[in-house]
Amino acid sequence: xxxxxxxxxxxxxxxxxxxxxxxxxxxxxxxxxxxxxxxxxxxxxxxxxxxxxxxxxxxxxxxxxxxxxxxxxxxxxxxxxxxxxxxxxxxxxxxxxxxxxxxxxxxxxxxxxxxxxxxxxxxxxxxxxxxxxxxxxxxxxxxxxxxxxxxxxxxxxxxxxxxxxxxxxxxxxxxxxxxxxxxxxxxxxxxxxxxxxxxxxxxxxxxxxxxxxxxxxxxxxxxxxxxxxxxxxxxxxxxxxxxxxxxxxxxxxxxxxxxxxxxxxxxxxxxxxxxxxxxxxxxxxxxxxxxxxxxxxxxxxxxxxxxxxxxxxxxxxxxxxxxxxxxxxxxxxxxxxxxxxxxxxxxxxxxxxxxxxxxxxxxxxxxxxxxxxxxxxxxxxxxxxxxxxxxxxxxxxxxxxxxxxxxxx
Amino acid sequence: xxxxxxxxxxxxxxxxxxxxxxxxxxxxxxxxxxxxxxxxxxxxxxxxxxxxxxxxxxxxxxxxxxxxxxxxxxxxxxxxxxxxxxxxxxxxxxxxxxxxxxxxxxxxxxxxxxxxxxxxxxxxxxxxxxxxxxxxxxxxxxxxxxxxxxxxxxxxxxxxxxxxxxxxxxxxxxxxxxxxxxxxxxxxxxxxxxxxxxxxxxxxxxxxxxxxxxxxxxxxxxxxxxxxxxxxxxxxxxxxxxxxxxxxxxxxxxxxxxxxxxxxxxxxxxxxxxxxxxxxxxxxxxxxxxxxxxxxxxxxxxxxxxxxxxxxxxxxxxxxxxxxxxxxxxxxxxxxxxxxxxxxxxxxxxxxxxxxxxxxxxxxxxxxxxxxxxxxxxxxxxxxxxxxxxxxxxxxxxxxxxxxxxxxx
Numbered sequence: 001x002x003x004x005x006x007x008x009x010x011x012x013x014x015x016x017x018x019x020x021x022x023x024x025x026x027x028x029x030x031x032x033x034x035x036x037x038x039x040x041x042x043x044x045x046x047x048x049x050x051x052x053x054x055x056x057x058x059x060x061x062x063x064x065x066x067x068x069x070x071x072x073x074x075x076x077x078x079x080x081x082x083x084x085x086x087x088x089x090x091x092x093x094x095x096x097x098x099x100x101x102x103x104x105x106x107x108x109x110x111x112x113x114x115x116x117x118x119x120x121x122x123x124x125x126x127x128x129x130x131x132x133x134x135x136x137x138x139x140x141x142x143x144x145x146x147x148x149x150x151x152x153x154x155x156x157x158x159x160x161x162x163x164x165x166x167x168x169x170x171x172x173x174x175x176x177x178x179x180x181x182x183x184x185x186x187x188x189x190x191x192x193x194x195x196x197x198x199x200x201x202x203x204x205x206x207x208x209x210x211x212x213x214x215x216x217x218x219x220x221x222x223x224x225x226x227x228x229x230x231x232x233x234x235x236x237x238x239x240x241x242x243x244x245x246x247x248x249x250x251x252x253x254x255x256x257x258x259x260x261x262x263x264x265x266x267x268x269x270x271x272x273x274x275x276x277x278x279x280x281x282x283x284x285x286x287x288x289x290x291x292x293x294x295x296x297x298x299x300x301x302x303x304x305x306x307x308x309x310x311x312x313x314x315x316x317x318x319x320x321x322x323x324x325x326x327x328x329x330x331x332x333x334x335x336x337x338x339x340x341x342x343x344x345x346x347x348x349x350x351x352x353x354x355x356x357x358x359x360x361x362x363x364x365x366x367x368x369x370x371x372x373x374x375x376x377x378x379x380x381x382x383x384x385x386x387x388x389x390x391x392x393x394x395x396x397x398x399x400x401x402x403x404x405x406x407x408x409x
Numbered sequence: 410x411x412x413x414x415x416x417x418x419x420x421x422x423x424x425x426x427x428x429x430x431x432x433x434x435x436x437x438x439x440x441x442x443x444x445x446x447x448x449x450x451x452x453x454x455x456x457x458x459x460x461x462x463x464x465x466x467x468x469x470x471x472x473x474x475x476x477x478x479x480x481x482x483x484x485x486x487x488x489x490x491x492x493x494x495x496x497x498x499x500x501x502x503x504x505x506x507x508x509x510x511x512x513x514x515x516x517x518x519x520x521x522x523x524x525x526x527x528x529x530x531x532x533x534x535x536x537x538x539x540x541x542x543x544x545x546x547x548x549x550x551x552x553x554x555x556x557x558x559x560x561x562x563x564x565x566x567x568x569x570x571x572x573x574x575x576x577x578x579x580x581x582x583x584x585x586x587x588x589x590x591x592x593x594x595x596x597x598x599x600x601x602x603x604x605x606x607x608x609x610x611x612x613x614x615x616x617x618x619x620x621x622x623x624x625x626x627x628x629x630x631x632x633x634x635x636x637x638x639x640x641x642x643x644x645x646x647x648x649x650x651x652x653x654x655x656x657x658x659x660x661x662x663x664x665x666x667x668x669x670x671x672x673x674x675x676x677x678x679x680x681x682x683x684x685x686x687x688x689x690x691x692x693x694x695x696x697x698x699x700x701x702x703x704x705x706x707x708x709x710x711x712x713x714x715x716x717x718x719x720x721x722x723x724x725x726x727x728x729x730x731x732x733x734x735x736x737x738x739x740x741x742x743x744x745x746x747x748x749x750x751x752x753x754x755x756x757x758x759x760x761x762x763x764x765x766x767x768x769x770x771x772x773x774x775x776x777x778x779x780x781x782x783x784x785x786x787x788x789x790x791x792x793x794x795x796x797x798x799x800x801x802x803x804x805x806x807x808x809x810x811x812x813x814x815x816x817x818x
Contacts, residue, residue: 055738055746085734085746087767119731120768185718185735226717227636228732229739308635308717309594309813316814322528323637325494326594329464330638337464337494357464358496359529398807404718405725 001167002264008146008162011177012200013242014041017145018138019152022131024124025080025117033152035128037135038196039074039104040240046072047209048112048236049216057084057232059113062093066109070205072238073110075196076100079153079181082232083115083123092125099129103136112236114194116155116181119231150179153194156403157183159276163268167261169254172245174201178265182273184404185230187223187306195220195235195269201258202241203248211259212237219266222298222391224306225277226400237262274392275375279399283375284314288328289388290381296333297382297389303331304378305393315395317371319344319362321353324378339383346373411574411673417555420573420586421609422651423450426554427547428561431540433533434489434526444537445561446544447605448483448513449649455481456618457521457645458625466493466641468522471502475518479614481647482519484605485509488562488590491641492524492532501532508538512545521645523603525564525590528640559588562603565812566592568685572677576670578663581654583610587674591632591682593813594639596715604629604644604678610667611650612657620668621646628675631707631800633715634686635809646671683714683801684784688808692784693723697737698797699790705742706791706798712740713787714802724804726780728753728771730762733787748792755782 010017019033028034046067050060066072076096083089093115097108115123139145150160164177176199183193203211216235241247248255275283286304291297304310307327313320321342328335342354344367351367352360370376419426428442437443455476459469475481485505492498502524506517524532548554559569573586589604612620625644650656657664684692695713700706713719716736722729730751737744751763753776760776761769779785 053735053738054740054744055734082731085731085763085766085768118729119735120763121731122768185732187739228716228718228735231731231735231738307637308809309637312810312813313815315810318815320527322491322494322530322640323594325464326462326528326637326640329462329640330596331463335463354494354529356496357494359494359531396810396813398810400717401721401724401805401807401810404721404805406722406727 002165002261005164005166007143007164008150008177008179009038009196009198010141010146011164012175012198014200014240015198016139016141017149018135018140019148020131020135020138023127024078028080033148034080035078035131035135036149036152037074037076037100037139038149039139040238042240043071043073044238044240045070045203045205045208046236046238047205047212048234049213050234051230053229053231055231057082057115058089058093059083059115060234061090062097063112063234066111072112073106074100074104075112077114077153077194078128079116079155081115081117081121081123082119084231085120086122092123095125096128099132103132114234116153116194116232146179153179153181155181155183156278157181157276161269161272163265165261165265169201169245169257172243174243174245175199176261176265178269180269180273182276184225184278185228187227187229193233193273197237197265199239200241200243201239202243202245203239203258207248207255208237208239211262214259215262215266219263219270222302223270223274224302224393227306271392274394277394278403279397280394281315281397282373282395284393284395285375285390286378286380287388287390288380288382290383290385291387292334292385294387294389297387298391299331299333300328300335300380301389301391303327305391308396311393311396314371314376315397317368319351319353319367319371324380335382335384341381343379344370345377345379346370346375348373411576411670414573414575416552416573417559417571417586417588418447418605418607419550419555421584421607423609423649424607425548425550426558427544427549428557429540429544429547432536433487437489442557442561443489444487444540444544445558446483446485446509446548447558448548449647451649452480452482453647453649454479454612454614454617455645455647456614456621457643458622459643460639462638462640464640466491466524467498467502468492468524469643470499471506472521472643475520481521482515483509483513484521486523486562486603487537488525488564490524490526490530490532491528493640494529495531501534504534505537508541512541523643525562525603525641555588562588562590564590564592565687566590566685570678570681572674574670574674578610578654578666581652583652583654584608585670585674587678589678589682591685593634593687594637596633596636596638602642602682606646606674608648609651610648611652611654612648612667616657616664617646617648620671623668624671624675628672628679631711632679632683633711633802636715680801683803686803687812688806689803690724690806691782691804693802693804694784694799695787695789696797696799697789697791699792699794700796701743701794703796703798706796707800708740708742709737709744709789710798710800712736714800717805720802720805723780723785724806726777728762728776728780744791744793750790752788753779754786754788755779755784757782
């Protein structure tokens, strides 16, 4: 139904991107781009969801203003500094948009703006302003441009996140792609990390927003790396209509197909953000089924993947399922411990470790093999209903501590 | 007002204790005691608060039953196994009480029972039953007996926790002491870790419970090591009346003095549990003042000491105050970011890092020195009201990951 295609944000028609090294962070390597621009050839429907952290970085407030009319033309984003908790952060976020506008012949109010990096240090806006004309001149379509943009927003990510698909809507081929940065300070609520999605689908802003909100709830919002909900993060989408599909302006079949496509793309992003969590050695997926409600299943699964003790056990490939039950127990979601089954599964096989809330005898060798894989799935059945949810996290490793013990310098 | 005295649970008149190596965990060293008994010469008022985890270990349910009448004579507790999530856990918890009763000439229903260790593995009740007569025969007062009991309940603790005080109530000297085990899976709600308090104060059970509940709320309940609320933990108190003070049976001045004493003892325990958190290299204290309510101040302070990113920064002695504001932002407590001041303080001095929600220029050398101490205090003023709260945690270190990467073996 969805065909993966090359590239990310430039996969959809009419989008171009570029990246450059502006030197936002004095100590950064000249080889590391830290500023990126993404532009649509024509006005696009636009929507975003934002972190619910009470401390929001200035770019989020500026973006909210600029998206008030439900449209945008582009995105400007930097890594290396969060532009948060500084006296002049708001002015600097506005200045980034103004510089992007000057470099592209557009208006400042047509830009979404985002920053990621250390909180509380003044943004080097001069460096950004100096670099912007050259950045604007580099704008182009094609795979290399999207890849460069994906690299430019990385902080402690070890891999860029980039994904794109094609799908049919009423006989037209529609494209959708995304880039994201993940890594640390990730416990999305409501938006997450920085994720930029582009599509050439024709859809009105109100439905675009509703589709985005719904998709984020069951994808990015079900990721946790370290329990820390960032001050800076958002997920936004631009839909420029170039695919020529019939405009989606009510909840018809096309709308539902669009929602599925968006959920598919953001699931890919969510899994890859979790897998590349700061210091992570493996992706830890928890699926809770048999729950009274999807909400309860989600709370249970999220508690499991968020537990420091479960995460440390996953690092050690230790089948310590008692910690899974413990985490479920403090999740505040309803379930009966005496009904719970737990199985660990991976590419290497599966091992049932708990039935009816009590331990099973299991092959420790097999368990070790199952848990020593790139993705480990913790399957929980609470045997109370028909609802399920899947959440994604990663293990807790020495490297997480190392990376975050001295991040500023 | 409170004079620290030697010993812990045997400091109060009429209490004796003992510990022994029963071999609860097959792999444990014969030098490590893992079973302890604590007995009062006469019936004592008794109260306990328990973990609110939905998955509660069997000993907690048995203790609830046994304390239904508000009295008890003793405590029996083991380390090395949690006696949780096993088909016969309840029977084993009852059997521990029966064995303790047989060894002391008391009744099973007069015992509080507690277990701590790995979840989901069958308790070696036979080893406990075999060891119990010798344990009963060893019961004695004195400092050595309390110290032995404090050691016996340790799991990954590096130090025993033991504290006692004397204070005056209506001309009589009253004694109060406690032992506790802490370390990991610690995010109390409502009881915490295992903490056993004894006193020779005369007080009725209902007021003893109220005093305990109130004291735990502002002490043990304000500790977090790793965000994981244990399945097994409780804090209980026995008050045997041997001090000869006028029975406290209403909320008179003596009651309030008693409450202060209990809060004093449990604050000591809370701080020492936090300082000896799994893998911890330092105690991290956060005091939030100027808040609209104590509840809001507590939420803010708890979010700070619980944040993985703040904890990792404290490990690295990195003055990354942006993470403090970030954690406050997702605490769900009300405050205005633009009013917030943050100062780091320790025995080595203090360094103001944030004023009115924005960064201050500060001496990085001094900050490093301030943060490289055994206790670091994060002082936050939100400038909105007159309420404050203090919470205690520790840094996140390589050793936390190491300890929990393979805890079962």
